[in-house]
Amino acid sequence: MNAAVATVTLNPALDQTITLDRLRPGSVHRARAVRVNAGGKGINVAACLADWGVATAALGALGRDNAASFDALFAARDIVDRCIRLPGDTRTNVKLVEQETGWTTDINLPGLTLGGVEFDMISAQLADVLRPGMPVVLAGSLPPGIADDAWARLQAQASAVGARVVLDTSGAPLAAALAAPRHARPYAIKPNRHELEAWAGHALPDRAALLGAARGLLARDIGLVAISMGADGALFVRGDDALLARPPRIADGSSVGAGDAMVAGLTSALLDELDLEALARRAVAFAVAKLGCEGARLPQPNVVHEYAAATVIERLA
Numbered sequence: 001m002n003a004a005v006a007t008v009t010l011n012p013a014l015d016q017t018i019t020l021d022r023l024r025p026g027s028v029h030r031a032r033a034v035r036v037n038a039g040g041k042g043i044n045v046a047a048c049l050a051d052w053g054v055a056t057a058a059l060g061a062l063g064r065d066n067a068a069s070f071d072a073l074f075a076a077r078d079i080v081d082r083c084i085r086l087p088g089d090t091r092t093n094v095k096l097v098e099q100e101t102g103w104t105t106d107i108n109l110p111g112l113t114l115g116g117v118e119f120d121m122i123s124a125q126l127a128d129v130l131r132p133g134m135p136v137v138l139a140g141s142l143p144p145g146i147a148d149d150a151w152a153r154l155q156a157q158a159s160a161v162g163a164r165v166v167l168d169t170s171g172a173p174l175a176a177a178l179a180a181p182r183h184a185r186p187y188a189i190k191p192n193r194h195e196l197e198a199w200a201g202h203a204l205p206d207r208a209a210l211l212g213a214a215r216g217l218l219a220r221d222i223g224l225v226a227i228s229m230g231a232d233g234a235l236f237v238r239g240d241d242a243l244l245a246r247p248p249r250i251a252d253g254s255s256v257g258a259g260d261a262m263v264a265g266l267t268s269a270l271l272d273e274l275d276l277e278a279l280a281r282r283a284v285a286f287a288v289a290k291l292g293c294e295g296a297r298l299p300q301p302n303v304v305h306e307y308a309a310a311t312v313i314e315r316l317a
């Protein structure tokens, strides 16, 4: 199968979600429930895209010793498995969900150490799937052993063949990717508000500040900026157009993976060459739809279409 989209996850994870009444640091807890899902940002994006019917290849590095959940996910969703396997275990990230408050506490581990050889193997896998115009999602943190410019380097590789990079990362790797030469910058980025504030180095307290930051990024040749703001929705800015998209319903419980579903929706909209409003509706609808499901999963397309139609759009001057 020729993939229409590729996702790269350099630091995937098994997500262990533990439900508690309430987190009380320093005390013994009796968990209500636990589940484990194959995850990591790019893997989650691939899973949502596959549910939407987009032929997707997942690239990255998995530990050989606990790869079964990933193998099962790829097989069940028809995701093209382009992940290299390394000795050892993929990290397990712990998500503590409090029933009383609805809060989630994430404990994300560092992950398997990768070296230059492994990075080159992943880059070779990417070279093999890249096509002009193809959306390529680069997502998540970088594992130990990988330099901060890893996303910037894969971005340059993808841009060189005319692929469109959708970047979702934070901290130093985001800064390095945005500082790349103009022709090798990402086509689209989806920071959440806090990630963008960290990159900007100051608070972005209101809509005007967020819009200003987004326009500053467009001026650096980023084609599309989506700033997610949790239950408040997201700001989408492209060219002269800017809008705020609010979810049609507020979901309870863990919001883990909502951002990844949003990236998947945005990516599918790029494939379909949607205009900005339709893209924003699609992206928010994917996120809201995912919030009703366990793990990285979308419900039937008609549910997503209903959420897209009900997403509230406000055009910004």
Ligand SMILES: Nc1ncnc2c1ncn2[C@@H]1O[C@H](COP(=O)(O)OP(=O)(O)OP(=O)(O)O)[C@@H](O)[C@H]1O
Pocket: 191, 192, 193, 227, 228, 229, 230, 231, 232, 233, 234, 246, 247, 249, 250, 251, 252, 255, 256, 257, 258, 259, 260, 262, 284, 287, 288, 291
């Ligand atoms: N409680 C909620 N109810 C409805 N929609 C939500 C809620 N939380 C998030 N969303 C939707 O999901 C989108 C992405 O959420 P968020 O801003 O939390 O992303 P994120 O920080 O990248 O998430 P994560 O890293 O946990 O996947 C939001 O823009 C919004 O559309």
Ligand SMILES: O=P(O)(O)OC[C@@]1(O)O[C@H](CO)[C@@H](O)[C@@H]1O
Pocket: 011, 013, 014, 015, 038, 039, 040, 041, 044, 093, 106, 108, 139, 140, 141, 142, 256, 257, 258, 259, 260
């Ligand atoms: O440590 P990173 O790479 O920043 O984030 C990893 C992670 O929190 O992201 C996904 C949710 O977005 C989870 O599946 C996974 O555990």
